[in-house]
Amino acid sequence: MIRLCMFGTSHIAAPWNAYRAEPDAWPELDITFVGATGHRLLDHRIAKGVMIPTTADLEHNMQHMAGTGALDLGRFDAFAVIGGDVGQHMIGYVYGQVRWIGLPSMAGHDFAEPARWALMSEAAVDAVLTHRIQHSVAGRICDTLRKFSDKPIFVAEAPRPSEALMSSNEHKLLAIKRAVRRGDAAYMADKYETLVKACFEQQNIDFLGQPAFTIKNHMLTRAGYMEDAVRLSMENDISQPDADLMHGNRPYGVALMDKINATLTTGAS
Numbered sequence: 001m002i003r004l005c006m007f008g009t010s011h012i013a014a015p016w017n018a019y020r021a022e023p024d025a026w027p028e029l030d031i032t033f034v035g036a037t038g039h040r041l042l043d044h045r046i047a048k049g050v051m052i053p054t055t056a057d058l059e060h061n062m063q064h065m066a067g068t069g070a071l072d073l074g075r076f077d078a079f080a081v082i083g084g085d086v087g088q089h090m091i092g093y094v095y096g097q098v099r100w101i102g103l104p105s106m107a108g109h110d111f112a113e114p115a116r117w118a119l120m121s122e123a124a125v126d127a128v129l130t131h132r133i134q135h136s137v138a139g140r141i142c143d144t145l146r147k148f149s150d151k152p153i154f155v156a157e158a159p160r161p162s163e164a165l166m167s168s169n170e171h172k173l174l175a176i177k178r179a180v181r182r183g184d185a186a187y188m189a190d191k192y193e194t195l196v197k198a199c200f201e202q203q204n205i206d207f208l209g210q211p212a213f214t215i216k217n218h219m220l221t222r223a224g225y226m227e228d229a230v231r232l233s234m235e236n237d238i239s240q241p242d243a244d245l246m247h248g249n250r251p252y253g254v255a256l257m258d259k260i261n262a263t264l265t266t267g268a269s
Contacts, residue, residue, distance in 0.1 A: 002264050005032045005076040007041060007141055011083030011158045011247060013232040015260075016065070018253030025254070026261045032076070033065045035232050041084070041137055049074045049148055078152040079145050080208075080260055084138025087158030088210075088219050089173055089246065091129060091192040095184070096175030100125050105182040126195060133199045146203045154263060155200055156208040156256060162226040162245040163216045171245065176219050185218035208263060211255040214248075225252035 006012065012035035019031055034041070036058050043055040051071040053059035063069055098120040099106055111119075133139055138155050145153055161173050166180065179185045197207045214225045229247040230237040240247050248256070 001030050002028055003030050003032070003075060003077045004080060004260075004264065005034065005071070005073070005078075006080045006082060006260075007084075008033075008035045008080075008082030008232075009041065009084050009137055009158075010035075010037045010232045013230055014159075014248035014250065014253030015082060015257050016232075016253070017230060017237070017250050018257050021250065022254075026257055028265050029261055032071070034062055034071065035065060035082075036061050037232055039137055042140060046073070046144065046148060073145070073148050076149075076151060078154070078264055079149070080154045080156060081138045081141050081145075082156050082256075083158040084141060084155070085136035085158075086133060086138045086155060086196060088160045088189055088192055089158065089176070090132055091188050092161075092173050092176040092179065092219070094125060094128060095179055095188060096173075098125065102187070103184050104187055105184050126191075129192065129195050130199060133196055139199065142200065142203060142205050146205065152264070153203075153205045154208050154260065155196075155205060156260065157196065157210055158246070159210055159225070159248045159252060160215060160219050160221045163220040163223050164226075165220060165245050168245070171243075173245070180217045180219060185220075189218040206263070208259060211252075211259050214252060214255055221248070221252070225249060225255065 006015065012033060016033050016035065040055065040058050043058045044051050044053050049072065051073055053062055053069065059069055062071065098118045100120050100122040102122045142153055142155060161176060165171055165173060165177050179188055193209055200207050214221055216222045225248055226245065227249060229240045229244065229249040231240055
């Protein structure tokens, strides 16, 4: 039995609900979940290897999900961090503001035409994304865990936005819709994954990409893995709002749990 501690932001709801619905599906894993939205996972201190919440919100979540008000990190065989501001949506935000010469759509671009974006060097884009990854919730949690443990640590990225984005005319990630249409999606997806892997490899932390069969057009998630997603809630399951295109549902949680299980038990990723 592998004792796994899984931390996560709102994206932990999918694997948490999958595990609660069918815990026997992964018999080799004994999982303790700790989730909190936004930056609330960072509201803790470590004393002699024990994670202690410093806010009532995180203490409440920890009690409800993990059944304890303090977490002894030394009793786990491995750790996973889900979401935590790491995901392809992050390069989408950058793409919404800037372009760089390496993009396929920039080949033959007429710079005399007015543009709503700024031109930036690719090195600068890489530096911005690397900084954001390192200072993300996932980056900071992993830094904390690595200081107190030499056990395996995995980071699973947040899912890409739903393919329903392609029919939307108003969303904070419309830039990804433009990237898909302009032929930049494959290039951007590869770039972000390369940067994420490099950031975490420096700390001997493994990056787990989104399950391949859930991906469409490089930067989108197939709708069937996002429809009827629920929020991370300590009450009864509360549905994500209809306009939400960012969170995986229970089938996505199963896919992610299968990938984590395979990585831990067979080394496959």
